[in-house]
Amino acid sequence: MREVICIVCPRGCRLQVDETSYAVTGNHCERGADYGAQEVKAPTRTLTSTVRLTGSHILRRCPVKTNGTIPKALMLDAAKALDAIEVSVPVHVGQVLVENLLGTGVALVATRAINE
Amino acid sequence: MKHYQLIVIGGGPAGLAAAIAAWNAGLREVLIIERDQVLGGILNQCIHNGFGLTHFKEELTGPEYAGRFIDQLAQTGVEVKCDTMVLQLTQDRQVICTGPAGYEILHAQSIVLAMGCRERTRGAIQTPGDRPAGIYTAGTAQRYLNIEGYMVGKRVVILGSGDIGLIMARRMTLEGAKVLACVEVMPHSSGLTRNIVQCLHDYDIPLYLSHTVTDIRGHGRLEQLVVSEVDANRKPIPGTEMIFDCDTLLLSVGLLPENELTRMAGIEMDPRTNGAVVFENNETSIPGIFSCGNVLQVHDLVDFVSAEAIRAGEAAATYVLHPGEGSGEVLTVGPGLDVSYTVPQRIRPAQAGAGVEIFFRVRRVTGSAVILVRCGEQVVAKFRREHMAPGEMEHIRVPKALLPQGPAHLEVSIEEAAQ
Ligand code: SF4
Numbered sequence: 001m002r003e004v005i006c007i008v009c010p011r012g013c014r015l016q017v018d019e020t021s022y023a024v025t026g027n028h029c030e031r032g033a034d035y036g037a038q039e040v041k042a043p044t045r046t047l048t049s050t051v052r053l054t055g056s057h058i059l060r061r062c063p064v065k066t067n068g069t070i071p072k073a074l075m076l077d078a079a080k081a082l083d084a085i086e087v088s089v090p091v092h093v094g095q096v097l098v099e100n101l102l103g104t105g106v107a108l109v110a111t112r113a114i115n116e
Numbered sequence: 117m118k119h120y121q122l123i124v125i126g127g128g129p130a131g132l133a134a135a136i137a138a139w140n141a142g143l144r145e146v147l148i149i150e151r152d153q154v155l156g157g158i159l160n161q162c163i164h165n166g167f168g169l170t171h172f173k174e175e176l177t178g179p180e181y182a183g184r185f186i187d188q189l190a191q192t193g194v195e196v197k198c199d200t201m202v203l204q205l206t207q208d209r210q211v212i213c214t215g216p217a218g219y220e221i222l223h224a225q226s227i228v229l230a231m232g233c234r235e236r237t238r239g240a241i242q243t244p245g246d247r248p249a250g251i252y253t254a255g256t257a258q259r260y261l262n263i264e265g266y267m268v269g270k271r272v273v274i275l276g277s278g279d280i281g282l283i284m285a286r287r288m289t290l291e292g293a294k295v296l297a298c299v300e301v302m303p304h305s306s307g308l309t310r311n312i313v314q315c316l317h318d319y320d321i322p323l324y325l326s327h328t329v330t331d332i333r334g335h336g337r338l339e340q341l342v343v344s345e346v347d348a349n350r351k352p353i354p355g356t357e358m359i360f361d362c363d364t365l366l367l368s369v370g371l372l373p374e375n376e377l378t379r380m381a382g383i384e385m386d387p388r389t390n391g392a393v394v395f396e397n398n399e400t401s402i403p404g405i406f407s408c409g410n411v412l413q414v415h416d417l418v419d420f421v422s423a424e425a426i427r428a429g430e431a432a433a434t435y436v437l438h439p440g441e442g443s444g445e446v447l448t449v450g451p452g453l454d455v456s457y458t459v460p461q462r463i464r465p466a467q468a469g470a471g472v473e474i475f476f477r478v479r480r481v482t483g484s485a486v487i488l489v490r491c492g493e494q495v496v497a498k499f500r501r502e503h504m505a506p507g508e509m510e511h512i513r514v515p516k517a518l519l520p521q522g523p524a525h526l527e528v529s530i531e532e533a534a535q
Pocket residue numbers: 006007008009010011012013026027028029030031032033035
């Protein structure tokens with residue numbers, strides 16, 4: 001049994017996860033069961049950061065996120081990979097900046113509309 | 117003097133939701149005044165995710181959450197003045213402001229206060245030692261990094277375990293800094309558990325509970341911090357010193373509602389929340405002036421800010437469109453054992469609809485416990501909780517039928533179940 005704190009919502013349930021069957025108890029909702037099993041099998045996270053922005057007269061950075069979770073072990077490398085990325089205005093929410101970040105199959109998207 | 121039905125002061129999450137709600141409830145002359153160049157408030161720099169699970173039923177980042185409201189606002193006829201600072205608010209609801217349009221005196225039938233909060237600073241907590249560069253509040257560092265694009269340091273210690281500090285621990289780590297420790301004077305964290313897990317545990321950043329910074333050393337730039345354990349009275353224990361070589365200290369030691377305008381208008385304040393005293397519909401002691409969001413009480417989750425602001429916006433619309441419905445008996449509400457405050461502090465049962473929501477924080481971490489609402493000796497309502505913590509705002513809904521008749525005082529307290 002491993003204890004995992006669910007981070008899917010602010011409630012922060014304490015989950016007990018069986019390391020062989022991945023059965024989860026202590027979850028207050030279904031999402032916790034999925035999270036607990038995944039966390040013990042292969043933990044993943046969403047990366048949020050910013051990339052360089054050009055052409056705006058009020059902002060220098062454009063906020064971004066991975067459009068899904070990536071392996072936790074790749075977080076630092078993925079954050080580093082963003083140094084090379086640049087976007088120029090106009091930017092829309094959900095605009096794909098990288099289709100497949102570090103071979104994870106997950107896209108990097110903009111999270112703010114920037115028109116000027 | 118230009119006249120409005122409603123002026124909303126502040127264009128962050130609270131102001132946006134209040135203005136949209138008031139428009140949807142039928143007001144047509146609505147103005148938002150925002151001092152920044154853009155709408156969205158603090159959400160613009162909160163680029164992490166975890167917002168919107170309650171309000172939108174999906175997980176959004178701060179800018180995405182703000183963007184949804186900004187898009188909704190664009191569908192209304194609400195007027196917006198950005199880059200405009202309110203200098204004064206008067207009792208008769210004049211708003212004096214200055215911005216690109218110059219100095220203006222505006223008047224409104226109703227006002228929603230949505231100015232948010234600011235961070236407690238080093239001065240507010242009296243840190244000892246030298247005064248070198250490299251000491252920032254966590255939110256200031258967040259703005260430098262996420263909006264301006266500057267790294268504030270390479271080796272970082274965080275004092276206080278508020279959510280912004282925890283989020284910044286992860287953010288600085290991802291940007292290549294080494295975060296050496298998060299130091300919290302209380303025996304429990306003031307941040308959300310999920311943030312302890314995903315911001316500290318994920319990156320092996322130690323959290324020292326019951327510890328504080330006891331010396332700051334550095335000439336020009338911060339060089340060293342001394343951290344000591346504290347006893348039950350928060351006094352440092354000699355002999356427990358640890359030394360950290362670092363160039364940056366981030367302070368995440370609490371938030372203060374920004375209520376200068378509220379005080380200036382002579383609105384009754386609650387010393388417990390540092391916000392206005394409000395009725396069940398978020399109306400302050402001055403009729404027609406409402407308060408919501410972090411300027412009223414510091415929230416943990418923006419979803420609850422939006423919900424509170426929607427109530428305030430709708431109440432402002434009711435005040436303008438259906439005047440004269442704000443009377444009746446008044447109950448007072450306040451904290452009892454192990455509860456630090458309540459919002460609202462006043463209830464007019466006649467206005468309460470089907471019931472009233474009461475928000476509060478507990479003073480200590482509990483296991484299984486009951487929340488008691490008492491009127492004198494009598495228990496009016498009881499609510500069960502499996503777990504409560506000061507870092508998580510609680511709320512209860514008291515059905516109207518249970519509210520006492522006539523003037524009375526309600527006390528909210530908690531009682532832990534015997535183990
Ligand atoms: S199990 Fe469900 S309720 Fe509990 S923290 Fe996870 S998502 Fe939230």
